[in-house]
Amino acid sequence: MSQNLVELIRRHHQVQAPTALEVLKDAVEDHGEVTDSDRERAAELSGLPEAAVYGVSTFYDDLLAPRGARHVRVCTGTACFAASGDAHVDAVRAGLGLELGERSEDGSVSLAETVCLGFCHSSPAVRVGDAVDAGSGAIERAIAGESRAAPEPEWRSLLSEPVLTRPGDWSGLRRAMAELGPEALLAEVEAGEVRGRGGAGFPAGTKWRFAREAAGAEKFIVANGDEGDPGSYIDKYLMERAPELVLEGLALAGYAVGANHGFVLTRSEYPRSKPLLEAAIARARAAGLLGEDVLGSGFDFDVTVVEGAGSYVVGEETALLACLQGLRGTVSARPPFPAERGVHGQPTVVNNIETLANIPFLAARGAAAYRDLSPGSETAGSKLVCFNERFARPTVVEVPFGMTVRELCEQVAGGLRDGAAIKAVQIGGPLGGILPASRLDTRFDFDALAAEGCMVGHGSILAFDTATNMRDVARHLLRFGADESCGKCFPCRIGLRRAHEEFAGSEPVDRERFEALLEALELGSLCAHGGGMPAPLRSLLTHFPEELGLR
């Protein structure tokens, strides 16, 4: 990240200036597009140079598609693809007479694609304004202008006492402040061996320790709510149904690290996350649980919610910090790590929402109790998983580590509905490996899945049924990957485009050449986007070589 731009932003931030991205988003909300005059205004208000603002305005999905009075966004995520292929997209294009990214001449309606709305349990999904409709009839209603908000299934827990699928009660924070103190709390988190739940699995305690010891005038905790993985709606549920739990986790992190300010980065594709979190913050402040002198401890901690603007890579922690500060969401080389230099150049901890939601229980009951939540596994804590619409009982479920994928698919989610059969399952997100039906007895755990070329990732379990063509899956994943590439590093920027082009037509794909391309992506990419894309493709090459059409 440009140190100079971060410094300019920091200087303006001291006078309560908005970020350039915030100003541009407001412009789109207000008049449906971004003009040069908006850019100039964003530069003036935020302190970011005009050219940099221009760059921001060309990066994020929300700023690029022109909006009519009625703005229809159709989801092209993997769960919606698994449900209907591209049929729902074709239907809405035909029905509205617009291409994706187009606005009608009279400005009354516009169509854009969006990935993903988090309604994977009821695919296909379509958003009109801020209401998300999904399931049977949703597309027709969108075309007719009669969309309504779709219901969301209740979440549940397999544990005897829910740890994650419960509203927060602040008992962890109370105990930490009354009995532990920051150093002891940090030690508990380290002892608890909490692994990041966003996909990287990095030990949270280690990250917190670095940040605590780093030199800096101010420190920050950032909750990564940018759950862009198509098929995943876990963080959505946490932010919208248990915001207090998330806030408690943030406050605990701040207390342990010595940070007085937290941010939550939410997705604009989840329009309810920000308002629900902000309402919870207001309640918490009123109760003395956030703000100055939390619980009379002398420790200040407050939280700001920032909404993104449509970019998958912003889920990567350095890209996230760039977006938070109003810059282009591109990835930065590490070191320096955010724990050393993050928001405004200061030490920053970035933790996934679910990771933070694990902390209140650990603070309240201790590291041993936390480690024992999954008796059938070495891994500490529990995990939220979610299922896509193909399943009979799709929702978010809290499970212990160590169950097999088959158990999760058949017992927990009830198998596929309408008697359909599982052909393959993609676990953890679009960069996760794909397990064929024959390998479902693999245990759902970090090492076991890694051995199969898969990952726990974010925890989504997305089934493709036997009607799905795996070459279509390859093409779908590569299109997503190429579209979402931030464009900074060469292997991903060019390599994913080339990989997509290989599968875009119907020509056979030269296996050796393709494998060499995958190697360049895996070993050369700057981050796990380009670096991770080979995993599901290798699964497909291994398990479905004929269907892929190789040479």
Add this chain to the structure above:
Amino acid sequence: MSTVTVDGVEVEVAPGATVLEAARAAGRWVPTVCFDERQAPFGACRVCLVGIEGSPKPLPACTTPCREGMTIATEDATARRVAGAVVELVLSELPEAPAPHTELAQVAARLGVEETRWPGTVHQTDEDFRHPYLALRHELCISCGRCVRACDEVQGAFALTATGRGFEANITAGLDAGFEDSTCVSCGACADTCPTDAITEIRLLPQSTEEGWK
């Protein structure tokens, strides 16, 4: 000071030195495309990959800090294979081969990369010759970021930016209305650092005449 070994040669490096600095101190060549010694390392091109003992994958030399006792292999087979593949990818997005004098062409030649295994869409021609001195040919831009960083970290005019996303990424000046209409001070640092002549001096273009200034 720490001591590291580069291709069997021990070399002392200052605290905070990168593997690339160590390699150069040892007189060893590591190919780079997005690196410029006048700017902070960026880590975009991934061509400077080297082998490091103990690391399962090759690491980028320009952004990896040295540690005491590190053993570095600049010609590690995997590293070079991937670096070569990356250069092939970059060549594949350009509408024509880079001019022989450009840094990109020289790195490709030295790595022995001539053709690409992955041809595909190339950049569309988009030339901007509005400025009296600076020519900007967007189709030759490989988004290495050096020009943006020169304008940021050296001149401090902040006139350039990366634009777009993914394969459509490129660069532009100001609000995409040309150098003159931006905060550009015409210092030429961008042209000086560009490894493909996407930004170059207009008088050096083949189509410029020798007439001299009117």
Add this chain to the structure above:
Amino acid sequence: MTTTCGYCGVGCRLETHVRGGRIASITPALDGPANLGHTCLKGRFAHGFTRSPDRLTTPLIREQGELRPASWGEALARVVAELERVKRDHGADAVAGLASSRATNEDCYAMQRLIRAAVGTNNIDNCSRVCHSPTSFAMRKSFGLSGATGSFSDIDHAEVALLLGVNPTQGHPVVGARIKQAALRGCKLITIDPRRIELADYGAIHLAPRPGTNAAVVLGLCHVVRRDGFVDEGFVAARTEGYDVLAELLESYDPAAVEEITGIPAAELEAAAHLYAEAGSASLLWGLGVTEHKYGSEVVQLLCNLAMMTGKVGKPGSALLPLRGQNNVQGSSDMGALPDTYTAYRSVEDEQVALSFEAEWGVPLSRHKGMKIPEMFDAAIAGELKAMYIFGEDVAQTDPDIAHVAAALEGLEFLVCQEIFLNETTNYADVVLPASAFLEKEGTFTNAERRFQVVEPALDPPGEAKTDFEIITTVSRALGHEMGWETPWDALDEIARLTPEYAGVSHERLGRGGLQWPVRADGSDSPTLYDTTFDRPGGRGHFAPLPYKPPGDAADEEFPLVLVTGRVLQHYNAGTMTRRTANADLVDRDLLEIHPVDAARLWIADGDRVSVRSRVGRTEIEARITERIEPGHVFTSFHFPETRTNLLIGQSADVNTSCPEYKVVAVDVRPIAEQPAFSPALGTTT
């Protein structure tokens, strides 16, 4: 080929790439000590002038009012004949020479030797007279040596930098960029200027004093330093003299009194003083906004006071850096192209020094100080100065009160100009000799860090033009004084031989990195001065107790606005070179900056042509409305001869050095009708 830029005092090292006898391109040298692989649009791109069709390629002689081509033989014969005639009939002191601060050290040294040895007078001056001569005078008085006390690299180590009367992002772009980067990394800038310069946007404090009140500002800062206990007592006691007298004077410059004079709010002055004084290291930078004033030389001494009071001199990060304008302002004066000194500022009255030059040159030399430029013009009008030999300076465009200058030049019996283009001054020349641009000569320049750097030619001078060095040595030979040099490097060797402070300088030793004087015989040089002792008798720095005095001009009812003149990024001074490049496409005219409040009151819209009238002259310029300037002031540049900006500047000049007060001129500004009413020709006043 690697050379040194000939535009400004930063002294970027440049790589010249030549193809087919023309310069194909110029790129910055990665190892240039002053520029570190960077440069600006002038050094990089503005070289096309070297082959402009306007280039002088043959000597010219004026016949019946017109200049016509002549051969070198004819031209030289005329020059020699005229100079000898004037010498014979009126004495050597009726001849004067002007050396160019854009030319090399060797060119300037040759010129002063020509005037002193071949002609026989000390009437030699150079154009630093009109820009940084006050710096030279003041620093010698306070510290001993005439130059920056440190290097540009001190900017990277300064916790605080105070910028007074200087706009580096325009006038010294590479140093301006370096300061900006330092500011973004945490160096706190204090900018003091009637205009809100670009660096103020990156700085901690900006003070906007009324033009001409700099002395009060600096005295106020010193007052606060003393009052609030920031004086470095140890340093003052061990390394300086005269503090007590200064301390007494400072009593009357409390922030309230300073606010009365300068308009700067007291609290802001105090904040600035504290910021400077509390820093571990702090540097002072200034430019022509300090020197081109009636009391410019006094303000520089006051700045030296401030540094000495706080012990912030002679240490890394605590440097005093006058940003000298032209590429060789430093060198042209170092070389003794001055009426009162030989090389290294040693007085012409100093017997020992004079004897050493007499011994080398084999002729007797005058012990009387010669005339400074303004005195030369007065003498020309009075009929006492009869002949001038000017090279590389367009006095009729860039000196103040150009009506007065025109009259002076008209009054001469003989004027020879050595130039690369015809200009306003050559309108009065009897002979014009075609000379060389910086890209066509070899020798050295000395930049604002006292660094001698090598200049190597990329091209030959065009047509029959010759290098300045060759012309001057040839004229000298024709006048009967053979200098005995084959190349400029021989001249450099002589300079080193005769100047203890440059003893170790040689072509070989300079290499790619140059050397900062003083350079000892063993070749070791001096990035930082005064780390243990000052270069004055006794080794102590001198505190100068100089009170504030008002400037030579002030706004009144008839002339209610104050005009400040200066430069912009894209052009250099008279624009002789830059106007003949595509830089003129980027900026094609001078503009008058005016604040919206003043513009509204005067019914002026952005882009209107306005009349600007001072006590001595009138001109017309296009208006540009901006909030960077304070109400009550206007600003313009002087790059385009048709603007005739310097018609407006009067005779007010620095009391010690005669550097003109370009920065405070009372003017009346008003919009004009579409037809200009009357545009008098110059030189018709008696």
